[in-house]
Amino acid sequence: MRNGQVLVKVPASTANLGPGFDTLGMALSLYSWIEMEPVEGNTVVELYGDDLGGIPTDKTNLIYKVAQMVFAEAGVDMPELRIAMYSDIPLTRGLGSSATAIVGALVAANALSGGKLGEDELFQIASRLEGHPDNVGASLFGGIVVSSWDGERAEKVRLEPHADLEVLVAIPAFQLQTEKARHALPAKLDLKDAVYNVANSSLLVAAFASGRLDLIPFAMRDKLHQPYRAPLVPGMSVILERATEHGALGAALSGAGPTLLALVDRKSARKAELEAFLLDTLRAHGIEAETKWLTPDKRGPELTAGAAGNQGSFMERIKGEVNA
Numbered sequence: 001m002r003n004g005q006v007l008v009k010v011p012a013s014t015a016n017l018g019p020g021f022d023t024l025g026m027a028l029s030l031y032s033w034i035e036m037e038p039v040e041g042n043t044v045v046e047l048y049g050d051d052l053g054g055i056p057t058d059k060t061n062l063i064y065k066v067a068q069m070v071f072a073e074a075g076v077d078m079p080e081l082r083i084a085m086y087s088d089i090p091l092t093r094g095l096g097s098s099a100t101a102i103v104g105a106l107v108a109a110n111a112l113s114g115g116k117l118g119e120d121e122l123f124q125i126a127s128r129l130e131g132h133p134d135n136v137g138a139s140l141f142g143g144i145v146v147s148s149w150d151g152e153r154a155e156k157v158r159l160e161p162h163a164d165l166e167v168l169v170a171i172p173a174f175q176l177q178t179e180k181a182r183h184a185l186p187a188k189l190d191l192k193d194a195v196y197n198v199a200n201s202s203l204l205v206a207a208f209a210s211g212r213l214d215l216i217p218f219a220m221r222d223k224l225h226q227p228y229r230a231p232l233v234p235g236m237s238v239i240l241e242r243a244t245e246h247g248a249l250g251a252a253l254s255g256a257g258p259t260l261l262a263l264v265d266r267k268s269a270r271k272a273e274l275e276a277f278l279l280d281t282l283r284a285h286g287i288e289a290e291t292k293w294l295t296p297d298k299r300g301p302e303l304t305a306g307a308a309g310n311q312g313s314f315m316e317r318i319k320g321e322v323n324a
């Protein structure tokens with residue numbers, strides 16, 4: 001067991017990117033910070049940030065439970081822990097907050113147990129815990145991650161995002177549990193719709209891999225999950241249909257929603273128009289939302305090791321990075 005603290009900065013993620021349900025993920029420049037250190041006495045979980053209300057601060061916390069799994073897997077005795085977390089990622093909005101917590105806990109606990117588990121082992125555990133590999137893959141490897149999980153093993157290829165890709169998200173003021181949005185999906189699909197999605201998801205991956213941003217408007221269309229989730233997010237159908245008329249390369253529900261996401265060419269002169277279109281459309285459907293301009297995160301988790309009993313508060317240690 002390593003002494004001292006470890007601090008991990010983990011990116012948020014957007015899953016699916018339209019047609020790539022449970023397969024495509026992209027890391028985003030919106031972050032959570034998780035600090036972990038073994039302590040004498042009892043485990044404490046400190047949560048900072050406006051949006052973390054309701055998350056348990058005892059040993060039922062997801063981060064603690066994931067750390068427990070890592071220590072068991074690495075064959076190391078479970079220590080009592082001090083866990084601190086600050087997050088700029090809104091919870092339950094389709095920006096992969098649960099994946100971020102899982103990945104941050106895995107990376108931090110693995111570092112404390114001497115780095116016994118490799119990246120692939122962490123990816124397997126994370127996919128199993130999350131139940132799909134798209135968000136955890138993006139948060140763990142950064143960039144755009146194409147993954148496939150058969151219920152036992154996940155494989156992935158990471159793609160470097162195009163330098164001109166920018167991302168606009170409109171985050172509605174209401175929460176939507178991923179589980180609820182998964183229950184809105186049908187048990188069976190029409191063959192025509194399945195073919196449509198296989199084709200578009202494959203084309204989208206090829207477009208990302210070859211830098212063909214011009215193919216995004218065509219390839220980002222989906223018939224597998226978004227039509228069924230549309231009733232859960234008023235205004236979503238209009239945004240998905242018409243965002244390209246307002247300067248987007250393509251638009252999608254981010255993960256299971258309710259956040260809506262538009263891919264944009266960084267050089268576009270129509271960013272203000274697009275942002276107004278998203279906000280006005282949601283407002284016309286009775287939904288207040290907040291927009292953020294983001295970029296794809298290319299680094300994945302960033303780990304810093306500090307000394308035990310570091311001076312200053314957790315927030316002082318990450319100050320300067322938050323909202324940077």
Ligand SMILES: Nc1ncnc2c1ncn2[C@@H]1O[C@H](COP(=O)(O)OP(=O)(O)O)[C@@H](O)[C@H]1O
Pocket residue numbers: 055056061062063085090091092093094095096097098099101176177178179255256
């Ligand atoms: N830091 C955290 N500690 C504990 N649980 C968390 C943390 N972050 C997220 N979660 C759990 O994940 C849930 C959100 O996951 P989910 O419904 O998949 O939405 P999303 O991942 O899109 O934000 C939260 O309601 C909470 O239970």
Ligand SMILES: N[C@@H](CCOP(=O)(O)O)C(=O)O
Pocket residue numbers: 013015016021022023093094095096097098132134135178181182225254255256257
């Ligand atoms: N592929 C999943 C992605 C869920 O992402 P989240 O960020 O909403 O948790 C799905 O579409 O259900």
